[in-house]
Amino acid sequence: MRRLKVFRSLVKDSLDTITHGSRKYHLWMALLTFIMLVGMYCYSIQLEQGLSATGMTDRVSWGLYISNFTFLVGVAAAAVMLVMPTYVLKDVDFKQAVLIGEGLAVAALIMCLAFVVADMGGPSVLWHMIPGIGVFNFPNSMLTWDVLVLNGYLFINITIPFYILFKHYQGKEAKSNVYVPGAFLSVFWAVGIHLVTAFLYQGLQARPFWNNALLGPRFLASAFAAGPALIILVLAIIRTFTAFKIEDKTIKKIAMVVTVAAQINLIMLVSELFKEFYAPTHHSESAYYLFFGLHGKDALLPWIWTAIPLNVLATVLLTFHKLRNNFKVLFFACFILFVAIWIEKGFGLIVPGFIPGPYGKIAEYTPTLIEIGVTLGIWALGAFVFTILAKTAIGIEIGKLRYKN
Amino acid sequence: MSSKSKKWFSLNLGKKDKHSENGCGCGKTSGGCGSHDLTIGEETKKDGFDQVFDVKMSRRTAFKQLTASLAIGAGAISTSCSMISGDETKEQAQIDWEEQFKGNYKLMTDEEKKATVDRLVRSYQLRTGKTLNMSSKNAEPDVLFGYAFNISKCQGYMDCVTACVEENNQDRNSQMQYIRIHEMKDGKGFNFNEADDNYYHEVPAEGHFYMGTQCFHCDNPPCVEVCPVQATWREDDGLVVVDYDWCVGCRYCMAACPYDGRRFNWSKPEVPEAEVNKNQHYLGNRMRKKGVMEKCTFCVQRSRAGKNPACVEACPTGARIFGNLLDPNSTIRWVLENKKVFRLKEDLGTEPKFWYFMD
Numbered sequence: 001m002r003r004l005k006v007f008r009s010l011v012k013d014s015l016d017t018i019t020h021g022s023r024k025y026h027l028w029m030a031l032l033t034f035i036m037l038v039g040m041y042c043y044s045i046q047l048e049q050g051l052s053a054t055g056m057t058d059r060v061s062w063g064l065y066i067s068n069f070t071f072l073v074g075v076a077a078a079a080v081m082l083v084m085p086t087y088v089l090k091d092v093d094f095k096q097a098v099l100i101g102e103g104l105a106v107a108a109l110i111m112c113l114a115f116v117v118a119d120m121g122g123p124s125v126l127w128h129m130i131p132g133i134g135v136f137n138f139p140n141s142m143l144t145w146d147v148l149v150l151n152g153y154l155f156i157n158i159t160i161p162f163y164i165l166f167k168h169y170q171g172k173e174a175k176s177n178v179y180v181p182g183a184f185l186s187v188f189w190a191v192g193i194h195l196v197t198a199f200l201y202q203g204l205q206a207r208p209f210w211n212n213a214l215l216g217p218r219f220l221a222s223a224f225a226a227g228p229a230l231i232i233l234v235l236a237i238i239r240t241f242t243a244f245k246i247e248d249k250t251i252k253k254i255a256m257v258v259t260v261a262a263q264i265n266l267i268m269l270v271s272e273l274f275k276e277f278y279a280p281t282h283h284s285e286s287a288y289y290l291f292f293g294l295h296g297k298d299a300l301l302p303w304i305w306t307a308i309p310l311n312v313l314a315t316v317l318l319t320f321h322k323l324r325n326n327f328k329v330l331f332f333a334c335f336i337l338f339v340a341i342w343i344e345k346g347f348g349l350i351v352p353g354f355i356p357g358p359y360g361k362i363a364e365y366t367p368t369l370i371e372i373g374v375t376l377g378i379w380a381l382g383a384f385v386f387t388i389l390a391k392t393a394i395g396i397e398i399g400k401l402r403y404k405n
Numbered sequence: 406m407s408s409k410s411k412k413w414f415s416l417n418l419g420k421k422d423k424h425s426e427n428g429c430g431c432g433k434t435s436g437g438c439g440s441h442d443l444t445i446g447e448e449t450k451k452d453g454f455d456q457v458f459d460v461k462m463s464r465r466t467a468f469k470q471l472t473a474s475l476a477i478g479a480g481a482i483s484t485s486c487s488m489i490s491g492d493e494t495k496e497q498a499q500i501d502w503e504e505q506f507k508g509n510y511k512l513m514t515d516e517e518k519k520a521t522v523d524r525l526v527r528s529y530q531l532r533t534g535k536t537l538n539m540s541s542k543n544a545e546p547d548v549l550f551g552y553a554f555n556i557s558k559c560q561g562y563m564d565c566v567t568a569c570v571e572e573n574n575q576d577r578n579s580q581m582q583y584i585r586i587h588e589m590k591d592g593k594g595f596n597f598n599e600a601d602d603n604y605y606h607e608v609p610a611e612g613h614f615y616m617g618t619q620c621f622h623c624d625n626p627p628c629v630e631v632c633p634v635q636a637t638w639r640e641d642d643g644l645v646v647v648d649y650d651w652c653v654g655c656r657y658c659m660a661a662c663p664y665d666g667r668r669f670n671w672s673k674p675e676v677p678e679a680e681v682n683k684n685q686h687y688l689g690n691r692m693r694k695k696g697v698m699e700k701c702t703f704c705v706q707r708s709r710a711g712k713n714p715a716c717v718e719a720c721p722t723g724a725r726i727f728g729n730l731l732d733p734n735s736t737i738r739w740v741l742e743n744k745k746v747f748r749l750k751e752d753l754g755t756e757p758k759f760w761y762f763m764d
């Protein structure tokens with residue numbers, strides 16, 4: 001009963017917090033709301049017309065939505081790079097950042113689910129997938145694994161921070177024996193969500209571009225580079241605009257994680273390129289299409305040739321201590337790394353999987369404005385959710401939000 | 406609708422409709438039309454409530470407008486509480502309700518299969534006033550369908566493609582085709598990369614040969630494995646089929662198919678009413694909806710009735726051979742035993758039941 005009362009008070013207080021803020025905060029939220037509304041309008045058109053409102057066809061049947069989904073699973077998984085040092089290795093330097101990381105994971109997962117739903121041909125019959133009332137093709141279909149792990153990870157990443165914040169809200173200390181088992185689980189789970197998402201593609205013998213054993217590990221490496229890079233940028237913003245203290249030491253440690261992951265990611269990229277281009281086979285055609293174009297079709301060239309230099313430049317910048325420890329350079333490097341991996345793992349991974357088609361047909365894919373509108377709307381949704389979560393969490397952590405008896 | 410002005414077949418929810426010529430708007434062909442005198446635009450004066458609800462339109466149109474805007478919820482409400490709508494509106498709402506929440510066809514008992522087929526037939530009758538014949542015939546024992554394609558004989562006429570589209574009620578707007586005929590250059594072997602599967606010229610073209618592909622009904626189909634809801638599966642007679650009503654439209658099967666065998670309804674499929682093939686099977690050529698997967702079923706409505714698929718029948722050169730692999734006297738068995746047959750991408754382990762051979 002008492003807990004319920006505290007909970008009610010928490011909801012009231014957090015509603016109060018998120019509806020009050022500076023002019024900049026209100027402008028930010030208004031902008032996000034506007035983009036979300038545009039996205040919803042675009043989605044309504046898509047519902048009306050069917051998926052023909054997108055640029056996808058029978059030849060390239062997954063596009064922008066699944067690209068973003070894949071990338072965001074990585075961002076969600078990256079929270080583990082903060083959870084593990086904080087809860088498992090007991091490194092106090094990460095403590096301030098971990099709640100932000102988990103909030104980011106929640107937002108990323110909500111975006112993932114939104115992208116999957118946006119990609120469905122029949123969202124009204126999605127209940128067919130709910131175990132019990134529908135038919136859940138487990139364990140055969142990797143998509144059902146993905147549904148399980150994503151929702152499970154979402155659950156873990158909501159409950160652990162909620163428990164901790166709930167305790168802090170009442171001015172109590174969170175008991176570590178309650179949340180540490182959950183944190184341990186989430187470490188494995190984070191690796192799981194990204195491996196399973198990679199297996200989704202890796203398991204298709206029909207698509208040689210995806211059907212390679214390096215895909216899963218490469219997913220992890222790029223996720224642990226792009227995700228923490230985003231966290232660094234978010235922490236930098238929070239540090240500037242709120243009273244929340246995040247020490248330089250924390251950011252530097254996360255930067256170290258980004259650096260190592262980016263280096264490993266680059267090594268794997270080299271390995272992939274070597275395999276595709278040293279002794280090219282019939283199966284290297286997708287890679288040829290991606291990097292050089294095939295038969296005059298080269299829609300992806302500008303994308304990939306933006307991504308690769310950005311990726312290399314970011315990794316080089318991060319590798320030198322002097323540059324990395326200069327925050328201006330660090331933030332720049334994190335930003336370009338994030339963009340580079342978004343391209344590489346989104347467009348650069350999903351679209352070439354379908355090109356050339358099973359019988360060598362090269363049909364290119366360009367997203368439509370509707371599709372881009374829905375995509376931006378979902379990103380705005382993610383930013384909106386994250387802002388709300390972060391604002392409440394920060395309010396509690398700096399002691400502004402407290403339960404009053 | 407049955408009106409003549411309508412060129413394409415579609416539900417066209419919410420479209421105004423002049424009353425049809427046979428006097429009865431309900432479309433029932435047999436038996437009395439229950440509440441005939443209640444609704445159809447009478448000229449008598451009405452007041453209050455009736456003016457709003459009893460406007461000049463057939464019950465069918467009224468119902469369509471209702472469902473178009475309120476989808477599922479309205480179905481339930483109008484079924485149970487509606488006092489204005491006629492019996493058939495209620496019946497249609499009841500059907501729509503049951504169809505929305507029915508289970509996976511694969512797991513249905515024979516009675517349930519028959520019930521859903523009856524509902525779909527009745528629904529079509531209520532909507533268009535026309536009857537169709539839909540089967541829910543199961544696979545027969547000791548039957549395993551297989552297909553063979555004679556590369557020497559195919560001349561690229563594409564009669565098979567036309568016949569397939571007509572037989573299987575494929576969307577005419579997007580020109581969906583299950584079969585692709587690849588035109589290949591002589592002397593280059595089976596070089597799909599340089600083949601053209603979208604040619605518009607006189608055939609057979611000099612220096613070319615032709616090869617058709619479609620769903621190969623693999624014995625170990627990757628598409629079936631990946632479906633998250635088991636909306637696609639392999640039947641006992643070897644046909645790989647889709648339950649269009651159970652498919653959620655994720656297109657994972659499409660990514661998993663190495664043979665380009667699957668097609669997706671990106672828009673609402675449309676077939677001119679006059680061209681609708683009314684001899685249907687639940688798993689085969691019945692009308693599809695927007696956002697679901699479909700594919701070649703070896704014309705399940707024909708093959709399970711002892712006939713050849715439409716493509717086999719239409720082929721003017723006799724390049725296509727279809728039959729029961731378990732029948733030692735079938736032509737397909739003769740081909741497999743006497744010709745040098747091969748299959749595409751055998752290294753993937755999919756075990757297609759579609760063989761190629763040459764004379």
